[in-house]
Each structure stands twice: as C-alpha cells, then as structure tokens.
Amino acid sequence: MRKLPADENGIRGVIINTASIAAYDGQIGQTAYAASKAAVAGLTLPLARDLARDGIRVVxxxxxxxxxxxxxxxxxxxxxELGQTVPLPKRLGDPMEFAMLAQAVVENPMINGEVIRLDGALRMPPS
Structure with a gap:
C-alpha cells in the first residue's frame, strides 16, 4: 500500500480490521475470543498513528x-430470539450492512483510528 500513489489528502489506502462487540462485552466462556477482539480494537489507534506517515488509514x-x-x-x-435482544432494529445484522459501513469508511478520509460498533446499540450481559 505504501507504494500506491497518494490522493489529494495524501492517503494511499485504508486497512479495515474486524473486531467484535465481544471486545467490550465478552461473554462467559469467551475469554480467548474476547481478548483477541480486544487486541484488534486496541491496536487500531496506535497503528493508525504509526501508518499515517505512509498515508495509510486504519479502522x-x-x-x-x-x-x-x-x-x-x-x-x-x-x-x-437473539435478534430481539438488539434495541433497534430488533433483528440480526445483515452482512450487506457491514459492507455498507466498510464502503463508507473507504469513501470518508476523516474516518481514521476508530473502532466503530455496528450493533444496533446492543450491550451484552455477561451470561
């Protein structure tokens, strides 16, 4: 990506990682999974700062x-039943909605160094 030509904002590309709400609301029995997703969330901002000099965004x-x-x-x-636990909309997310957010990230040069929750305001209890 570093070798790509920069756009008018000096940006050469964007890395989009997938974390999970488990990074914040890990469930009983999900220690390793929650820790791995928390690591993805935790590396986002420092990596965005490190790669800024190369014109690469990280989200x-x-x-x-x-x-x-x-x-x-x-x-x-x-x-x-799981979908009904989501405050709004009361359903499971659709993969196309994830894709729509990824496209918005690609198209908006100011989105950088962020972990964006895509969860309909869901906060999981520990059990």
Missing part, C-alpha cells in the same frame, strides 16, 4: 449479532 469495525455462517448453524427460532 476497525466491531459488529454485533449478524447473520453469518456461525449464527446460521443455530435454529431459526434461536436466531430470531
């Missing part, structure tokens, strides 16, 4: 409950 997206292969293995009624 992480922390999705909540999304319709992914991991959740697709659950029975439909369980997926529906």
């Amino acid at each position: 992480s997206i922390a999705p909540g409950l999304f319709r992914t292969p991991m959740l697709a293995a659950l029975p439909e009624h369980v997926q529906t």
Whole structure:
C-alpha cells in the first residue's frame, strides 16, 4: 500500500480490521475470543498513528449479532430470539450492512483510528 500513489489528502489506502462487540462485552466462556477482539480494537489507534506517515488509514469495525455462517448453524427460532435482544432494529445484522459501513469508511478520509460498533446499540450481559 505504501507504494500506491497518494490522493489529494495524501492517503494511499485504508486497512479495515474486524473486531467484535465481544471486545467490550465478552461473554462467559469467551475469554480467548474476547481478548483477541480486544487486541484488534486496541491496536487500531496506535497503528493508525504509526501508518499515517505512509498515508495509510486504519479502522476497525466491531459488529454485533449478524447473520453469518456461525449464527446460521443455530435454529431459526434461536436466531430470531437473539435478534430481539438488539434495541433497534430488533433483528440480526445483515452482512450487506457491514459492507455498507466498510464502503463508507473507504469513501470518508476523516474516518481514521476508530473502532466503530455496528450493533444496533446492543450491550451484552455477561451470561
């Protein structure tokens, strides 16, 4: 990416990492997963600062409950119940919504060094 030509803002590209709301709301039995996602969240700002000299932005997206292969293995009624725990909209996220946010990150040069929660305001209790 460093070798790419810079745009009018001096930007050569953007790294978009995937964290998770587990970085903030890790569940019982998710210690390793939550720690790994917290590491992704924690490296976002310092890495953005380190790579700024090369014209590279760094952003992480922390999705909540999304319709992914991991959740697709659950029975439909369980997926529906999980979706109802999201404050608004009361459903699981759609992968296209993740893609829409990633596109917005790419298109907006001021988004840098941020971890963006994409979770419908969901905050998970520990159990």
